[in-house]
Amino acid sequence: MKSVIKSAMLAAVGSMGLAAPSFAEEVNVAFFLQWPTPNLVWKTSGAYADAMGVDVNWVDFTTGTAMTEAMLAGDIDISYSQGLAPFVTAIQQGAPLKMIGIAVIYEANDCFVRNELGIDGSNASELEGKTVAVPLNTMADYAFRKYMDHYNIDIATMTVVDQAPPDGAKSLADGAVDMACVFGGVDTASAAEVGTAIMTSQQKQDAGIGSFDVVTVTEKFATENPELVQAFMDATAEANEAWTGSDEQVQIVADASGMGVEATKTTLAGFVIPSVEDQVSNFFNEGGDAAAAAASLGLVFQGDSDGSQIAKTIDGSFLE
């Protein structure tokens, strides 16, 4: 308790000096390791700093929730490729953030059924009553619900076990669970060893089940430095256009994201980087995908999600 009081006091004292100078001499951008987006070429070459005219400080994170926390603390101005799930939960908690772009569209995370069960899309109804490992409140959870919804399976009949992807993959291999929903290259690969994805890429596409990562920014930074946000988005668009997928570029991205070249290529193959026009006409238009996905995701996590509220935090004005 003492430490609680102590930190509470510290917080009170800290708040006195809070009128922090808000001029932007450098921009702090959050990004993910193990997530090889093409714009990392520009990050590495320092082209972002050249294009924006200020120093760009890239900070790597492992979870989107941590990105939110850092943005709330004022340490991060822009999060590049934050997951939709942490963004939506942050909005539901009243965090002053907004979505200003789509970083990357990728296939929804897979749910793998143990090979012995012989269940795939054609007889998916047999999944009723089975045990499934899901990392709750993540994009994998969202994908799981979408799949079950697609196959008309009542989740209430299933035993849902909350497991992080490495544990889920292991439990699937051990036969402790019948299905495991995972994310991340390594765990997806090890789950695929012993299981079959409940939906193929084509099926996912046909059913309209996909995920995307977003670019988010704090309200404060966006209102005070709109020109820097604009410059960042322009630079990102330019960086994406400059992407050719050459070996040289892949090598740079692999180094920047801390991955092997092969793994980088595989991951990149599953990425679609939407052009600015695509973002404007498909995601940020009236009733576009961004608002729709955010609203349905909110429903999954909080039960009483108000889609119109989340839609207010989606701002396509920085896309030209």
Place this chain on the structure above:
Amino acid sequence: MLEWLSDNRASIAAVLILAMIGTFVWSIVIGRRQARLTANDEVFGDPVRTKGGWYWAVCGVSTLFLLWSYYSWGVGRAYFPNAANEMCQIAKLEEAVSPIKAALPIGSRYFKSTLLASRNSDQLDDLEAQLEGTVFVDAEKSELLDVIGQVRELIANSSNPNNMGEEPKAELLRLAERLNELSSYVDAGPIGLAPSDEALAQPKWGTTFTEIPILPITERGMLFDTASVEAAEIAAAFNKIRNKFPANDVLIDDIKTRIDALKEINKSGEFDELERADREGYVKAVERIFKRLDDGLIFPAAALEDVGTAIANLDAAASDAQGGLRYADALFFPGPGIVKSRTQCTEQGPARWLPKPTDVVATFARLANPDVESGGGYRGFPLLWWDWLPIADVVAFFIPDWIADVWPGEYASHGPDGTITPNFKDKLLAFAQGDVSLGYIPMLDGHIWDSLFRVLVALGLGIFLGVPLGLFMGVSRFFKSFFDPLIELYRPVPPLAWAPLILTIFGIHDDGKIFLLFMVAFAIMVISARTGASGVLLSKIRASHSLGASDRQIMWNVILPNAMPEILTGTRIAVGVCWGTLVAAEMLAGTTGVGFIENIARTVSDYELIWVTILIMGILGLVFDLIMRWIIKKTIPWRGMG
């Protein structure tokens, strides 16, 4: 009833806080009075000095409650229930003018224009310094030098107030006027403003998932809300103003043509790849700086003076209009205040991660509601309730399925008419699997019970196996030497280190979690029992031995009772550590339990839920400890007496 309580939680808190202040003062009065009554000859260090003193416990609890209420803004909400909503409106105004403030040295050290000018000038200097080492021929170099000079001129021109065009000047003046009008509007106070019905119908502060509803509910709030709309318009207009004038326009056109010409040369010339990249890179760098300067974003400092004064006026007016709220904010809302997002306002500082006591109770009440259908429980499972447990399930738990498998004969298969007649082997299997009706017994159910069950079973196993082993290790050379390396090797390993193995060995069910907790409890019990046994006074053992006691009698009547204090202290520690490990254990494969709730709540930063689970674990731990204290008092009343 619950709804009424939930809606009026602020008023309830107000009463509670007053009561707690009363209790706090009263307990100190009693405490001081009691202190005067106690004997003066009590010696420091005498254990008797810790006896009694319930009034200090009351004092401690009320202090805790008051501090908690204060830092979680519970006090603020109780006595200023509208303050957060008003602060939210003030935050709206703050946010609305923030683009203008960002251009001025308010809250920062420099004008934005100053930063732009200095930053770009520095970059031009760098480029100029690099020019000598580039691949350009001399003529091009002097051309580039000239262009760089022109870009510098652009900065210089923009910074000179005399160059400024009439239009932007007039526009800035107009905005300053509008800001001043806004200040007088705010100064005049909320005349003729009334909150809308929609606003009044909003849920109260903190009663729903939306923390602080965004629409103004007071007249003062209305004033700031309407002011923020006007301020936002002014800010938008301010953002549109560009410092453009003919002299610069000519310059800009000229620079543009010259850069284009340079680019043309780069494109058409016969350069090898490397040289071309160098050339293009350099020209692009110049162009980038030029592009940042060509849209007239640099203003002379003097030109922004009026707007700066107007903003200062507005700040003063807003500060006056806040009236008593300013003091309430400073005194009862510790931390950085309120942050406005697009959808709601939220508390910042300690109030963000420390929910109010009443909110925690309300969340607990919502979870504790056993009616899962109507939104009670957590994830479709009650917190603590009871349910009918089929006896068959209990039987099935003890009878393994393979008994049916090894029974002679074959399982029945479906006949030609499609019906199945089960034979004895089928029935046996059904029995072993619990598919029979044997009646029901009431059984506890829910997240808390599941956690409790895991802790109790693990603790029970730990005591049952650990105490005998520890006692024997305390008296026997063989046991001591044989088990010592084993126990000492695994004991220091933190329980979490076992976690990855547990999943593979035990799977996702309770046994793995129980095993993890058991490992913790077992080591503690062994060590404490051993210490207790080896600490028995030799004279006592000798005495009983000489009186003719057998080994068994010595163990049972001398060593065990003498080791009891250590064993019971060990149990107390083990209970605590088991609860501590529970969260980790339930993270392995979360299905139910208090730790599971906390793990899920963490992924969405639901601090209320996190605190509820912390409190549940704290209270359960406390109850366990109280029980242990009672047991200690009953079983070893001689402890500390000799």
